[in-house]
Amino acid sequence: MHIVPADIRPPRYGWVLTPSPGAWRRLAPSSPLRATQGNVERVAVSRCESCDASQ
Numbered sequence: 001m002h003i004v005p006a007d008i009r010p011p012r013y014g015w016v017l018t019p020s021p022g023a024w025r026r027l028a029p030s031s032p033l034r035a036t037q038g039n040v041e042r043v044a045v046s047r048c049e050s051c052d053a054s055q
Contacts, residue, residue: 014042 014035016023023033027046035042 011038014039016044 015038016033016036018036019033024047027033027044029045032043032045034040035044
């Protein structure tokens with residue numbers, strides 16, 4: 001199978017493999033968490049409501 005250049009796209013999402021302790025709880029516009037893998041331009045500023053409800 002041949003891959004054409006149009007099939008190669010940069011990652012849409014970013015992720016953090018090893019966040020510092022408490023990083024997810026500190027999320028806020030004033031305390032963002034930048035992705036360290038994938039699309040490193042992505043920045044988190046809040047958690048989703050369902051994640052917070054399960055904690």
